[in-house]
Amino acid sequence: MTKIYDAVIIGSGPTGGLAAKLLSEAGLETRVVEAGPGMMEARALTTYHAAKRRLGYRIEEDPAAVRRQRVQSSCYAWVHDPHAFVDDIDNPCTIAQGKPFKWLRCRRTGGRMTVRKHGLQFYRLSDLDFKAGQRDGASDTWPISLCDLAPYYESVERWMRLSGTLEALPQLPDSVLADQAVPGPGLQRLASAVARTWKDRRAIPCRTATPPIPIRDALATGRCTLHSNAVVTQVLTDPRTGLASGVRYVGRWSHREREIRTRAVVLCASSIESARLLLASATPQHPAGLANSSGLVGRYLMDHVHLGGINADMPLARSDQRPATWGYIPQFRNVGTTDREFVRGYGLQLFFERDQSAFTAFGEMLPHRDNRVSLDPDVKDKWGVPAARISCAIGDNERALMRDAANEACAIMTAAGFKSWKLNTDISTPGLASHEVGTARMSADPRTGVLNPFCQSWDVKNLFVMDGSCFVTQGVQNPTLTLLALAARSCHYLLESMRRREL
Amino acid sequence: MSEQRVAVLGASGFVGGHLLAYLRANGYPTRAIVRRRPTSADQDYRIADACDVYALRDALSGCDCVVHAALGDNSVITGSVAPVYAAAEAVGVRRLIYISSGSVHGQSPTPGTNERSPLSARQAFSYNNAKVRAERALRRLRSRGTVELVILRPTIVFGPGSRWIFDFADALQTGTAYVVDGARGICNSVYVDNLSYGVALALGAQNVDGEAFLLGDAETVQWRDLYRPIANAFGVEFEKLPSVSPGRKTASIRQRYLDPWLMSDLALTLKRSLSKETKTTIKRLLEAAGLRPAGAAGSVARASLVPNEISDLQRCEWRLPNEKAVRLLGYAPPVPFADGCRRSVEWLLQRSASTRRVS
Numbered sequence: 122m123t124k125i126y127d128a129v130i131i132g133s134g135p136t137g138g139l140a141a142k143l144l145s146e147a148g149l150e151t152r153v154v155e156a157g158p159g160m161m162e163a164r165a166l167t168t169y170h171a172a173k174r175r176l177g178y179r180i181e182e183d184p185a186a187v188r189r190q191r192v193q194s195s196c197y198a199w200v201h202d203p204h205a206f207v208d209d210i211d212n213p214c215t216i217a218q219g220k221p222f223k224w225l226r227c228r229r230t231g232g233r234m235t236v237r238k239h240g241l242q243f244y245r246l247s248d249l250d251f252k253a254g255q256r257d258g259a260s261d262t263w264p265i266s267l268c269d270l271a272p273y274y275e276s277v278e279r280w281m282r283l284s285g286t287l288e289a290l291p292q293l294p295d296s297v298l299a300d301q302a303v304p305g306p307g308l309q310r311l312a313s314a315v316a317r318t319w320k321d322r323r324a325i326p327c328r329t330a331t332p333p334i335p336i337r338d339a340l341a342t343g344r345c346t347l348h349s350n351a352v353v354t355q356v357l358t359d360p361r362t363g364l365a366s367g368v369r370y371v372g373r374w375s376h377r378e379r380e381i382r383t384r385a386v387v388l389c390a391s392s393i394e395s396a397r398l399l400l401a402s403a404t405p406q407h408p409a410g411l412a413n414s415s416g417l418v419g420r421y422l423m424d425h426v427h428l429g430g431i432n433a434d435m436p437l438a439r440s441d442q443r444p445a446t447w448g449y450i451p452q453f454r455n456v457g458t459t460d461r462e463f464v465r466g467y468g469l470q471l472f473f474e475r476d477q478s479a480f481t482a483f484g485e486m487l488p489h490r491d492n493r494v495s496l497d498p499d500v501k502d503k504w505g506v507p508a509a510r511i512s513c514a515i516g517d518n519e520r521a522l523m524r525d526a527a528n529e530a531c532a533i534m535t536a537a538g539f540k541s542w543k544l545n546t547d548i549s550t551p552g553l554a555s556h557e558v559g560t561a562r563m564s565a566d567p568r569t570g571v572l573n574p575f576c577q578s579w580d581v582k583n584l585f586v587m588d589g590s591c592f593v594t595q596g597v598q599n600p601t602l603t604l605l606a607l608a609a610r611s612c613h614y615l616l617e618s619m620r621r622r623e624l
Numbered sequence: 625m626s627e628q629r630v631a632v633l634g635a636s637g638f639v640g641g642h643l644l645a646y647l648r649a650n651g652y653p654t655r656a657i658v659r660r661r662p663t664s665a666d667q668d669y670r671i672a673d674a675c676d677v678y679a680l681r682d683a684l685s686g687c688d689c690v691v692h693a694a695l696g697d698n699s700v701i702t703g704s705v706a707p708v709y710a711a712a713e714a715v716g717v718r719r720l721i722y723i724s725s726g727s728v729h730g731q732s733p734t735p736g737t738n739e740r741s742p743l744s745a746r747q748a749f750s751y752n753n754a755k756v757r758a759e760r761a762l763r764r765l766r767s768r769g770t771v772e773l774v775i776l777r778p779t780i781v782f783g784p785g786s787r788w789i790f791d792f793a794d795a796l797q798t799g800t801a802y803v804v805d806g807a808r809g810i811c812n813s814v815y816v817d818n819l820s821y822g823v824a825l826a827l828g829a830q831n832v833d834g835e836a837f838l839l840g841d842a843e844t845v846q847w848r849d850l851y852r853p854i855a856n857a858f859g860v861e862f863e864k865l866p867s868v869s870p871g872r873k874t875a876s877i878r879q880r881y882l883d884p885w886l887m888s889d890l891a892l893t894l895k896r897s898l899s900k901e902t903k904t905t906i907k908r909l910l911e912a913a914g915l916r917p918a919g920a921a922g923s924v925a926r927a928s929l930v931p932n933e934i935s936d937l938q939r940c941e942w943r944l945p946n947e948k949a950v951r952l953l954g955y956a957p958p959v960p961f962a963d964g965c966r967r968s969v970e971w972l973l974q975r976s977a978s979t980r981r982v983s
Binding site for chain 1: 677678681705709710713714715765767769770771787819893896897
């Protein structure tokens with residue numbers, strides 16, 4: 122008789138790890154299936170690469186390495202941690218003609234947060250984001266609000282031990298902080314200039330923490346087992362009940378196929394990957410893909426529009442120069458009033474190093490039905506799973522946002538007396554912000570979404586999607602903290618349902 | 625990719641500029657890759673430094689072929705090949721054409737030299753060594769990558785705007801012109817449009833991956849054939865120019881031993897792994913010990929002496945063959961040498977007329 126797990130979690134990144142942690146701490150027997158290498162192996166590869174780099178090896182100039190990771194090598198962090206990223210030849214992905222998209226994928230235990238040089242910024246979304254659709258009518262709106270999520274934000278923040286500052290801004294709710302961040306001299310100068318010049322803007326130190334790797338805590342409970350180097354090919358369903366019954370996966374190296382049985386499946390494989398798996402798990406009962414009776418799986422893909430390359434000299438005295446610090450200017454457009462020629466807004470991430478500063482704008486992308494992930498009928502990856510086909514285009518609103526962002530970044534730099542020496546106005550290829558969300562959105566009505574407000578599939582009751590897929594609109598803040606809070610809320614609901622014997 | 629766009633690195637230079645004009649005139653879609661915004665920005669151009677792999681990736685994306693005609697000091701020559709090749713690999717370029725130099729065989733190649741002759745990176749001129757190193761590095765990169773590689777070795781590239789032309793003209797005007805041994809040595813010339821023609825052939829040729837080609841004009845000429853029309857244009861009688869016959873200067877200890885070591889792979893790797901602070905400290909220590917003149921970056925040739933490079937070139941006894949290019953590329957230089965000279969002289973006269981007007 123095969124063992125039946127209480128829950129199988131696909132993906133060991135921040136949300137998968139958190140789900141494993143919360144569920145196994147609550148006493149469930151869980152199994153995490155991860156396509157990438159385990160923690161020790163990943164760390165060894167990273168250390169090996171760092172040593173090579175120290176000795177003068179430049180992977181960005183090595184054609185053999187670049188050839189295998191043509192897409193992944195576009196990420197700024199790739200040169201520091203190339204083994205964290207997937208091999209593009211083994212993991213193909215097709216892109217719609219004329220709609221460039223770069224899907225940055227990390228396959229390793231712990232997920233993207235463990236990649237070296239990750240920015241690690243954590244912000245809550247506000248009700249401006251949760252209710253964005255109601256305010257401006259430019260999109261649908263979340264079925265939940267900040268007060269639904271606040272307790273989960275809080276518990277996650279307590280666990281992560283965030284550092285930052287309390288600001289009492291309507292567009293950026295305060296977090297529970299373990300540490301007070303002290304702004305560096307560059308940020309101080311910018312912040313005082315911004316406060317002098319604009320009432321509605323504020324430059325704050327970034328809210329950061331060490332990489333959240335909850336899978337460690339999950340394994341420590343003794344009720345969670347981790348299966349690394351296992352590529353999930355399909356979520357299995359029981360033809361009688363229509364419920365998810367298990368997971369089929371193949372060994373990354375051995376290519377041997379295996380199945381495990383479970384009472385609940387938790388999908389935490391990253392937005393695009395989760396949509397791909399759902400679509401690839403089609404059965405006669407679910408012909409369009411698992412959990413896809415609404416036909417919305419894969420649709421409404423979003424990634425922050427992202428504008429880098431705005432650099433300035435900030436003449437700072439030598440004694441005031443610091444190695445590297447981050448700051449943030451939260452969204453200030455369309456906060457109090459909505460009278461702009463565009464809807465939504467953007468946040469400016471600030472980077473200071475010695476006497477240099479760089480601004481990066483992250484703007485919200487409106488959800489579009491046609492920005493979608495589907496399965497490529499011809500291309501399959503090395504393990505036989507149909508490749509994702511991504512079609513994602515930036516619209517006029519995003520372009521207007523970024524035009525405004527470039528102007529305002531320039532104005533802010535000038536106000537602070539920084540000498541701008543580079544002003545890039547080309548929006549980077551979608552995907553490169555690696556904040557992709559929204560391929561299985563949640564809704565209050567089964568016809569207009571894939572998941573219910575607790576990230577549970579409307580169609581398949583024991584299937585939960587706890588990654589960025591559930592986003593309805595994106596907000597301008599970095600998504601991870603919200604992902605974690607949503608996953609925590611969903612786990613709570615899952616446990617309650619099991620307790621009530623509904624699952 | 626539907627259109628076969630050709631990117632030209634170093635498009636603001638002499639060779640790159642002529643090449644770009646030639647390709648455009650012949651209907652190739654092109655893209656200029658330059659370091660600074662060009663004054664006339666009507667055509668497709670991108671800004672990138674030849675040593676910045678990420679800028680190059682952006683600049684090269686969507687191109688089918690890349691011609692590397694960027695020049696710089698020796699560190700740029702050797703330091704730009706890996707970024708260019710890797711960037712080409714990253715964006716899926718089909719073929720990279722590297723404009724090397726005939727001088728990889730030396731300024732005065734031994735008779736019998738052709739593309740198969742072994743190359744040495746221990747020649748007396750660091751430029752030659754840098755080009756040899758760049759070629760070797762490219763071949764290593766080719767063995768690890770998929771971008772096809774064609775190396776072109778043009779020799780004395782002359783034409784409107786070439787330093788061979790205006791250096792001599794300037795010397796004539798300041799009265800410092802001279803020739804070596806009557807300039808009877810062989811000039812392995814190639815008119816710049818003939819080179820561009822060779823590049824255009826190399827863009828499309830089949831089965832030339834990894835090959836190197838010497839490119840020259842159809843005629844075998846002497847240096848006096850190149851210089852005489854210039855002298856005549858300025859009203860100087862060529863035969864009356866002083867002809868010097870310098871003895872062979874021996875290379876200094878620094879040139880013979882230190883420079884090859886400093887340019888070796890090991891030394892470059894070591895240099896790269898040092899931090900900026902350490903490097904500055906070492907430089908300061910060397911300066912304090914008197915081993916390195918303050919602020920100097922290499923030895924400077926004495927103006928009163930004829931540079932070895934010039935005397936070697938003008939005493940060259942071997943005509944580098946076009947035979948391989950003819951055989952594999954179908955190379956048949958369209959511009960005769962005399963035409964090339966005429967066009968160059970016309971350009972010179974125009975230039976001196978305009979400078980006179982300015983002054």
